Amino acid sequence: MDWIKIFDSKASAEAALSENQPRLLMVRGKRICLVRRGGNFFGVQDKCSHSGESLSKGNINYLGEVVCPLHQYQFNLKTGRESNQRCADLECFPVKENEDGIFIGL
Numbered sequence: 001m002d003w004i005k006i007f008d009s010k011a012s013a014e015a016a017l018s019e020n021q022p023r024l025l026m027v028r029g030k031r032i033c034l035v036r037r038g039g040n041f042f043g044v045q046d047k048c049s050h051s052g053e054s055l056s057k058g059n060i061n062y063l064g065e066v067v068c069p070l071h072q073y074q075f076n077l078k079t080g081r082e083s084n085q086r087c088a089d090l091e092c093f094p095v096k097e098n099e100d101g102i103f104i105g106l
């Protein structure tokens with residue numbers, strides 16, 4: 001797995017990403033939906049596995065799931081699983097932080 005730096009520090013990540021506000025991240029040609037929630041960062045494929053909508057245009061619900069804006073399917077940010085398993089799991093990308101910054105694993 002390659003770890004790619006996406007922010008220089010946690011402070012810069014927090015400045016760029018609002019809590020519970022999905023954001024599109026382009027890394028090496030991949031579209032990733034990046035979410036900051038509860039002090040953690042989550043990365044899942046941006047393309048909804050149901051019908052292809054961009055999940056970074058969606059919302060985070062009270063369960064911490066990303067909700068697709070097109071048909072409101074709901075995906076767990078840790079597992080990528082849709083809450084009712086109506087479509088394939090999303091690909092998940094681990095995010096880690098250390099003293100050098102925030103990194104996403106591809």
Ligand code: FES
Nearest residue numbers: 048050051068071
């Ligand atoms: S395209 Fe995402 S729920 Fe249908």
